[in-house]
Amino acid sequence: MTALSALIRRDIRIALRVGGGALIGVLFFLTVVVLMPFAVGPDLALLSRLGPAILWLGALLASLLTLDRLFMADHEDGSLDLITMSRTPLELACAAKALAHWLAAGLPLIVATPVLGLLLNLDMVATGAVALTLLAGTPALTFTGMIGAALAVTLHRGGLLMAVLVLPLSIPVLIFGVAASQAVIVGPMTFGAPFSILCALSLISLVVGPFAAAASLKHGLD
């Protein structure tokens, strides 16, 4: 346990220091959402209808932005070698890294959502629904994205390859995240059904993600 909490604390600390990824993700999220009203135009009804989708897309892209460095940085400076050799199972180390990434980069997005909801003419209830779905759904984005991040290390390609690999995996999360938020705003569906599926997707990825990422890293040993 000390080993895992040490890893989580280190990754969060690096993300929050100057040059870390945490702030960049939030700023990117802010930029994407602020640009949307300019593109869509001053139609308030349209904005509030598109609001949840815009917030979800922004959060998806922002969490991808910093995810490709998840293993790449450790690979480049040799830390990954020591993590692989250590007494901590690689699956647990992967899970700890993903958790740290979510705490440092995912949670601030959710905190920023109420502010951005104002820009999109969403009322309190709608904003709350979007924030709640993001809270339930972003762990799925991080933990499935981690598989892509591990593959990027194995294949020695970063950046774009990861986005191409990970975006298709995040489609179900996006569908049910937006569906649950829309259910609150316009109906007629119930909020519970899509939200439960969203939670299930997160739970599945919490289990599958670390094993898949560790398998990929082990396969790519060289």
Place this chain on the structure above:
Amino acid sequence: MQLSGRGVICVRGGREVFSGLDFAAGSGEAVAVVGRNGSGKTSLLRLIAGLLIPAGGTIALDGGDSELTLPEQCHYLGHRDALKPALSVAENLTFWADFLGGERFDAGESLATVRLDHAAHLPAAFLSAGQRRRLSLARLLTVRRPVWLLDEPTTALDVAGQDMFSGLMRAHLARGGLIIAATHAPLGIDSRELRIGGMA
């Protein structure tokens, strides 16, 4: 304690680097792996560390902790020094001590031994190449592992640093540890030579 390899074959990128390599090292013994560039010195260390998978042959440690695998009992000091520039010297060292676990010694004392105690609060980004190497050595001192796998350990160290390092290696061997070092320069301690890939 005896580290031994039998008929080890290493294949990288479809090309056989070396094959049928036998080696052995016991407690208190240092082996200097020598050979021309590209002969597979680093590959051999990474095979022992479990970071490469041998295409054939076996590598085993007899008489170590039976609960642990060979890589878990090794320290690997490679070309890349596993330091985070955003963290301070002390933070880097205590992270590895916490993460690697096992028997540990005072981090501050290790830093004093490698003469980095004055820089403990400096971000690692500001360290010189030699200081980074010293910080990596401090990791070897803080967390105790019986097998040291060293890849060109004396690179970037000044003369005083090399003397200090020889002393550390001697102390490690005296405690019953063993050292496998890939090197071009003399190690500065009594060591057996393991030549791979023919004469330079």
